[in-house]
Amino acid sequence: MKALLLYPQFPQSFWSYNRTIEMVGLKSVIPPLGLITVAALLPQDWDIRFVDRNVAFETEADWQWCDLVILSAMLVQKQDFHALIRKGVALGKKVAVGGPYPTSVPQDALDSGAHYLVLDEGEITIPAFVEALNAGQESGIFRASEKPDVTQSPIPRFDLLRMDQYFMMSVQFSRGCPFNCEFCDIISLYGRKPRTKEPSQMLAELQCLYDLGWRGSVFVVDDNFIGNQRNVKRFLKALIPWMKERHYPFTFMTEASVNLAEDEELLSLMVEAGFYSVFLGIETPDQDSLQVTQKLQNTRHPLVEACRKINNAGLLIYAGFILGFDGERSGAGERIQAFVEQTSIPQPMLGILQALPNTQLWNRLKREQRLVEGIGVTEVGDQNTLMNFIPTRSLAEIAREYVEGFWRLYEPSRYLSRCLQQCLNLGIKNRQRQTMKLPLRKGLQLIAQLIWRQGILRPEIRGQFWWQLWIILQQKPYVLNMYLGLCAAGEHFWEYRELARARLTQQLGYDPLLAAPSGS
Template sequence: MNALLLYPQFPQSFWSYDRFMKLAGLKAVIPPLGIITVAALLPEDWEIRFFDRNVGCESEADWAWCDLVILSAMLVQKPDFQALIHKAVQLGKPVAVGGPYPTSVPEDALAAGANFLVLDEGEMTVPQFLAAWNRGETQGVFRSLEKPDVSQSPRPRFDLLQRNAYLMMAIQFSRGCPFNCEFCDIISLYGRKPRTKEPEQALAELQTLYDLGWRGSLFVVDDNFIGNQRNVKRFLRTLIPWMKSHHYPFAFITEASVNLAEDDELLQLMREAGFYAVFLGIETPDQDSLQVARKVQNTRNPLIAACQKINEAGLLIYAGFILGFDGERSGAGERIQAFVAQTNIPQPMLGILQALPNTALWDRLKQEHRLVESNSPLTGDQNTLMNFIPTRPVADIAREYVSGFWTMYEPRHYLRRCLYQCLQIRSPQNRKQVMQFSLSQGLRLIMQLIWHQGLRRSEIRGQFWVQLWIIISKKPEVLHLYLGLCAAGEHFWDYRELARQRLTQQLGYDPIAVNFST
């Protein structure tokens, strides 16, 4: 069997870091962990060719060579995903699809012409598909209500990756989340009982990446790394001596719930293990909206104090915010802006709420006859209008979104937050400072930064040099982190224009009237 595994292209988005990737000489932020795990589930005697189309595309010879095409995708990859299915159909190649997008909206993949839908979690459904394939079946839908024991999951095929094209590598320690946020599809996809790998299993994956020569940033892609706090502490206690014995080759970033701030031991273990940053789903500082969204873990303690505590533990904060909750009061966007300014979160991800299939929000809105899918098709993009009728005017939400994004990513505001966030975070003690970038990446970024922000951009030229001196003189140990954040600004300054254009196109008018220049 000759299997062609393809990962579709992403459109330009908040997380694509397009301009930043060019400055660093890279192609993509992180590799697709799901499909290279599927590759490890395929028979050993199959020939595999894998292409992450965000890094490099397959050739026509690859299409001619293969007996089977396998695709995995998230919702935001919909255009290229469907185009690849259509091409496989035209060439007469059977195509099997899986991943979060077809699992949530299987009818799209069927309508596009996919032969096999290998849905839910691959450890359960890939064997079902292989059995059907061996029986000579030419189509099928494979599902499983049972969740797999991830301690039995195979080691991902990291060897298939063009590793030097990525900003980070990735591993997964757990699946699932114990919370019940109404808008989140993670609990419908992976359940509310977090399942974890064994510490030795995760270390074996790290060792594989180490042996393959990877050094630098590593994303632990769990949707809530601390969902099972007992097991994550077991992992961290084994990770700390491993990192020390390997001279701290990796710098970890992950996603976690805000209740991380409630566990001093967990914060200390993460710091000692080499974690430098965490993404928090803050969503909104409005307590009433958090209650409506069932985001109860964000209501137990003051959010600003929680952010300060996480910074003091040595972790840089990335965070997500959402506009459009039911009952949301006017000015929600301005309150998010004030929160971001007070906490100095450098890269706030501001999005407009969409109801995702199979979530509690989707079910409720469907019962209330408020879904308007035909008018606002699901895209997975943060700057798409909601696909339901909100409780306040759409125009107000759009205006607050564009205004908030535009203001927060004004270059001077952005650079100021980068400086103060880096000054706020506590420097690691009693261990070597791990590097976020390789030496070559770092040197390239410095040269590009000096040109773009230290010389070319007159509006921030002076600010760039003053802040650089402050970091060098007061906290040189975070210089690499600070420079990386500054370089990422080049992406966001382009992206805020794109976000405004997209909303203007959807509304038919510009939701804000401001004088701007770049």
């Protein structure tokens, strides 16, 4: 079997960092871990070609060569995903699809003509798919009634990647989350019982990256890295000597729930193992909204204090915030802005609530007949979309708070001030350890671009850029890599805030920052 594995393009999004990765001569932030894991699960005697369309495009010769096209996609990749299905069908190729998007909304892939839907988790459904192919089955939907044992998952095919085109590599330790947030689709996709790999398994994956020559940042893609705290500590205790023996070749970032702040041992182990940052789902500082959406783990302790503890341990914080919860009071956007300034979180991801298919929120709103077709991220596929349900307060007000919040949070001077303060807040104990890594040539290229763009070209921040750089060099030179990386990310966000405003203006028919129509 000749299989062409294609990963669809991402539109410009919060996480795409388009301008920033362009500045350092890269193509994409992270590789598609799911698809290279699929490649490892396929029969070893298959001929495989892999193409990440965010790095380079496949050729027409690739299309002519293959018998089978395999696609994996997230919702945000919707447009290119469907275009690739249709092209494969038009060329007479068999098309198989999987990943979070078709697993959540299988009918979309069928409507575009996909022959095989290999859904849920591949450790179970890929063997069934291969068996059906061998039996000559022309189409089929393959689903799993149970969750696989991830200790049996193979090492992803990292060898298929053009490593020099990515900002960081990625690995996965666990799947699933123990919490019950109403809006989240992770628990519907992967369950509420976190399943983890064995420490030896993770070290084998990291060794593979090491042997292939990777030196730099690694994103642990778990939706909640600390979902199983006993097992994550086992892994970290094995990772620490492994990293030390190899002179700390990697630095790590991941996603975790805010209750990370409650476990000082876990925080200490993460930092000692080489973790430099964590993404937190804070969502909102409004306690009543957290109760409504069942994010109770965020109500146990003051959120500002939790952020301070995580910073003091030595971890930089990224965080997600959401507008549009039921019962939300006016001014939620302003309260999020105030929280971000108070905690100096440099890159807050602000979004409008979406009811994702098969979530508890989706099911509740469906019962209440509040879902709206034709809008929202499920329909459009990008993050800057109005909610796909009827909210409990004015949609115009939510849209204004979203655009205004994004606009103000990423005002260049405010953004750079938070970058400085966050780095100064970090309680890093080992001053010799790298915090964020780029190869030397890429790092020098980034510094040159930053000096040109922010130290010379932008008069509104030119003085601030040089003054803050002096402060970092004087007070915390050992976080210089991290600080410069955050500054460089600003180039992406200053463009992206314009795009977010334009996308909402197009949907509303007016610019929410300038005026709202009367009576809205």
